[in-house]
Amino acid sequence: MKILIPHNIQINHSSRIQKSVNYFLSYCFVFCLFFSHNLIYAQPSSDNQFAKPLKEVLNTIEKKYGVTIKYADSMVANKKVIYADWKYRTDVEVTLDNVLKPLELKVKKEKDKQYKLSNYEYYRWNVEDGWAELDRIAAQYKTIAEWEKRKAILQPALLEAMQLNHLPASPGSQPIIANARKFPGYTIKNIAIEIMPGLWVNGSLYQPEKQKGKIPVILHPQGHWDKHRYRPDCQYTSAALAKMGAMIFSYDMFGYGESQLQVKFEDHRTSRAMSIQILGSIRILDYLLSLKNADTSRVAITGGSGGGTYAVLMTAIDNRIKVSAPIVNLSSYFYGGCPCESGMDIHSCGGRTDNVELAAMAAPRPMLVVSDGGDWTDRMPEHDFLYLQKIYSWYGKPENVTNVHLPNDKHDFGFNKRKPLYEFLAKQLQLNLKAVQDQTGNIVDTTIALEPENAFYVFGDKGELLPAHAIHGFENVEKVFGQEIQKAKNNEVKK
Numbered sequence: 001m002k003i004l005i006p007h008n009i010q011i012n013h014s015s016r017i018q019k020s021v022n023y024f025l026s027y028c029f030v031f032c033l034f035f036s037h038n039l040i041y042a043q044p045s046s047d048n049q050f051a052k053p054l055k056e057v058l059n060t061i062e063k064k065y066g067v068t069i070k071y072a073d074s075m076v077a078n079k080k081v082i083y084a085d086w087k088y089r090t091d092v093e094v095t096l097d098n099v100l101k102p103l104e105l106k107v108k109k110e111k112d113k114q115y116k117l118s119n120y121e122y123y124r125w126n127v128e129d130g131w132a133e134l135d136r137i138a139a140q141y142k143t144i145a146e147w148e149k150r151k152a153i154l155q156p157a158l159l160e161a162m163q164l165n166h167l168p169a170s171p172g173s174q175p176i177i178a179n180a181r182k183f184p185g186y187t188i189k190n191i192a193i194e195i196m197p198g199l200w201v202n203g204s205l206y207q208p209e210k211q212k213g214k215i216p217v218i219l220h221p222q223g224h225w226d227k228h229r230y231r232p233d234c235q236y237t238s239a240a241l242a243k244m245g246a247m248i249f250s251y252d253m254f255g256y257g258e259s260q261l262q263v264k265f266e267d268h269r270t271s272r273a274m275s276i277q278i279l280g281s282i283r284i285l286d287y288l289l290s291l292k293n294a295d296t297s298r299v300a301i302t303g304g305s306g307g308g309t310y311a312v313l314m315t316a317i318d319n320r321i322k323v324s325a326p327i328v329n330l331s332s333y334f335y336g337g338c339p340c341e342s343g344m345d346i347h348s349c350g351g352r353t354d355n356v357e358l359a360a361m362a363a364p365r366p367m368l369v370v371s372d373g374g375d376w377t378d379r380m381p382e383h384d385f386l387y388l389q390k391i392y393s394w395y396g397k398p399e400n401v402t403n404v405h406l407p408n409d410k411h412d413f414g415f416n417k418r419k420p421l422y423e424f425l426a427k428q429l430q431l432n433l434k435a436v437q438d439q440t441g442n443i444v445d446t447t448i449a450l451e452p453e454n455a456f457y458v459f460g461d462k463g464e465l466l467p468a469h470a471i472h473g474f475e476n477v478e479k480v481f482g483q484e485i486q487k488a489k490n491n492e493v494k495k
Contacts, residue, residue: 071117130333203251223305271343374410
């Protein structure tokens with residue numbers, strides 16, 4: 001290459017100008033070489049794993065199969081599909097599965113030829129896969145003796161998986177009680193229980209207005225619905241059961257309600273939330289059973305959705321619970337949609353388990369399973385419930401497990417779910433169902449005066465009554481939890 005230089009500039013090969021020119025020419029040569037190299041290798045080949053941008057692949061699938069795939073650009077940005085052209089099959093859904101699964105993505109079919117891109121859900125299986133897994137699990141035991149051995153393995157394994165096999169000691173503090181009030185047929189008072197130093201679980205204790213002797217105890221952990229224990233259907237349920245003659249404690253999940261005075265809402269979606277929520281349930285049960293009017297032989301737990309997971313888990317690990325009622329929750333093909341339900345490795349216990357087997361650990365204690373056609377419980381009567389009946393039949397108590405299936409209902413805690421719950425608990429806990437029936441015998445639970453959210457607070461409208469030694473921040477909760485676990489281990493060694 002010949003470089004032309006103005007005639008009025010004197011050239012010296014050692015000059016800085018000539019060096020700069022040489023550097024420039026060298027740079028151009030390297031750049032061209034690099035560019036041509038990448039241009040060659042930008043073409044699909046085994047050297048780049050036949051990679052193509054995900055957005056390009058999805059566009060190709062739409063044209064190839066005549067479908068529409070809805071997605072946000074942020075979901076596909078900077079994502080590549082390796083061996084892209086090798087993943088096409090005659091069936092569009094098989095193709096989508098091949099393309100998306102390595103990227104932790106999946107599609108949900110909204111209607112014919114229309115799909116929506118979503119994140120891969122480890123906790124949600126195909127129905128047939130869930131059923132097959134439950135069948136594999138069930139094949140391990142064929143007699144009541146073999147099943148009892150299985151339970152004996154699962155119970156301690158569950159506690160260990162949740163890091164609660166060395167249970168932290170109770171702080172020993174008195175519960176904080178606030179805003180006691182009376183209504184026709186029932187009373188309410190808000191209670192905060194310190195479950196480890198500086199951390200409280202908050203709830204509301206409903207009791208019958210008039211009591212005689214000892215009364216049944218019901219735990220009511222909340223699910224992931226908006227407004228939590230403040231919402232109308234929760235107030236209806238709690239008031240109705242109190243009118244019927246039970247004490248019922250409705251309480252917050254970690255990171256919900258007044259728990260947000262100590263941690264953020266986002267902290268609920270951590271695996272530690274599972275340990276904290278079980279520990280809170282144990283502490284609540286300890287407190288309720290210590291009350292003079294508590295009947296320790298009539299103890300139940302019920303919850304909907306995520307609260308149903310805790311009804312299942314608490315019944316599996318705590319033999320003090322005599323009656324269980326998971327609502328719109330139980331399924332062999334759904335493992336819980338939140339880390340608070342499946343974040344700790346409980347499903348690896350015993351060589352892998354699922355929620356239906358864990359629910360069966362209640363046997364032969366009475367259990368009501370309410371399912372519906374609008375969520376992951378939609379096929380309950382066809383397979384999972386048959387498994388539960390088999391387990392209960394080994395004890396000679398097939399009638400102790402009941403399924404109320406509502407095929408036209410959706411995922412909620414509506415009256416269609418509450419009605420069979422009232423009837424079931426009335427029978428199992430000897431409650432007075434007439435207390436919530438009208439003159440024609442129909443159950444009516446909506447006549448109570450609904451209260452505003454702040455009526456259920458323990459620590460004041462702005463959290464001003466939260467004790468000074470309260471933990472603040474998830475990192476500090478983790479730190480104290482670890483310290484308390486270590487103390488429990490040390491105390492067990494000394495014994």
